[in-house]
Amino acid sequence: MLKARVIAVVLVKDATVVQSIGFRRYLPVGRPDIAISYLDRWGADEILVLHIDGRPASPETVASYSRHCQVPLSVGGGVRDAATVQRIIQAGADKIVLNTAAYDDPALIGQAAERFGEQCVVVSIDARRGMAYVDGGKRATGTEAAALAVGCAERGAGEILINSIERDGSKQGYDLELIRTLVGAVRIPVIACGGAGTPEHMHAALAQGPAAVAAANFFHFTEHSVILAKSWLAAHGVPVRLDSYASYAGRELDAQGRLARLPEEALDHLRFRYVPEEVI
């Protein structure tokens, strides 16, 4: 069966990965290539890189992301025309992410879908109180996020990424009502984003029925973040892919997704076995 996806989002501003809080504050995290290679190693189901300084990623930059990425790579941010879509996909992206352009120039969705197939086109919608905003949350569209999503799906979008501006960086959990509304509105896969603070939040988000949960900040600050989150989800009955070099099967994880200390008897007898990595 198809598994629920856990997608790692990498926000890039001036060639640096940033942490985003409410779409207003951006704090530096580190180098994009390092983030991507670790997220890939930790078994993220997909990696989604968004450039948030108004300009699209250059082909050289996309190629550098692709080199470290053995899972599907989506790239977006500042994409406004068909030529840019083509450049980014041919440079190594598997999917293109359209946000402001999907609202200002919806014909672009169809153009991208005709050329590259609808499965390549992700429309990303940022919402406050259920209403869609563009230009990094600065410009109100006056349109409901769900209605915009329906229109974009009709135009050929393959997936919708729904992001809560209010929850962004809050670590208070996803906007469950927003997710539920979007899932009910469209027949294409929905990716939920914004507000993850614990694996429990992801669980609650997935219970609303989207095909995937995404998070940015959540994955950038702890070792094995993706593996731990997925292990927690699997232990709580969510069908996810667990395919990385580290396994936490049988280990206890608390509500924050942290590993519980092993019992003293186990620690006393703990031995390490060297398992060489398989050469394929």
Added chain:
Amino acid sequence: MSAIAIVDYGMGNLGSVANAFARLGVPCETTADPAKLRSARAIVLPGVGAFRAAMQNLRSRGLDRALDEEVRGRGKPFLGICLGLQLIAHDSTEHGFERGLAWIEGHVDRLSPAEAQPVPHVGWNELQPVAPSPLFERVAPGAHFFFDHSYHLRCPDELVSARCDYGGRWVAAVQAGHIHAVQFHPEKSQRNGLRVLRNFTRWLDARGC
């Protein structure tokens, strides 16, 4: 030994396929040159995109004829990936009706999962091998691969080497002699995908290609 040729027909992400072979240390070359297709040890046709645009691109570059000559005419080993699996069918109803390369009996239609699940079928799904295939040696049944498609291949059962389950048991891989094709993306399926690509090159070695 010559390289594996990855067909460049202006359709999208070739870099990931080339990167995957590079990770395996297997020489490959992306090309649209029929002479390079002629000298290659095998041909890989990747594809991210729409069937009609892809066939138009192949035709306008004369690559449909070049591929026909090499793969069907000279029996050159072939691996189609994603759209590359659909293109070898007779036709597709994506964006109307378009003829394919017609190398295998088969037609491409829109996915219609039984419980009205979302389309495209996108994400990691379990591969179910249904017939022995060199591509799936050392690949456990149920191993996860990445799929991303809105259309699927319908073809005779005897060609099918693997299926996947998404509101229906769709074709995930076919083999017709020296022609292999997979619906999933081995270049985007981490270690399982690399195993499949390594199996392909081992199969080439065993054939003396």
